[in-house]
Amino acid sequence: MISEQTKEYYQLGKKNDVRESAKRLRRQFLRYKDAEIVYSIQHKKLLEMAGKAGAIYRIDGTVLINRDLFDQYLEQFHEPSTLSPEEGPQ
Secondary structure, eight states: OOOHHHHHHHHHHHHHHHHHHHHHHHOSEEEHHHHHHHHTOOHHHHHHHHHHHTOEEEETTEEEEEHHHHHHHHGGGOOOOOSOTTTOOO
């Protein structure tokens, strides 16, 4: 049998893992592999778009993408809702 203290310890460990993952994804600068996950865009397309946005930073072979600049660039692709005002969100 697992004691209540042991269960609480494992739950705390899982919470800390989730918290650390969230921190890593909230960073202002993302490595391209993290950005691929956050934006659900393939590597080649991501680097193309980030280059057009001016959001790429190269430091000693490491590629970083500035989220703020990239998010601003992505907003130009936003399409308005096609629902009529009467329909509204369900």
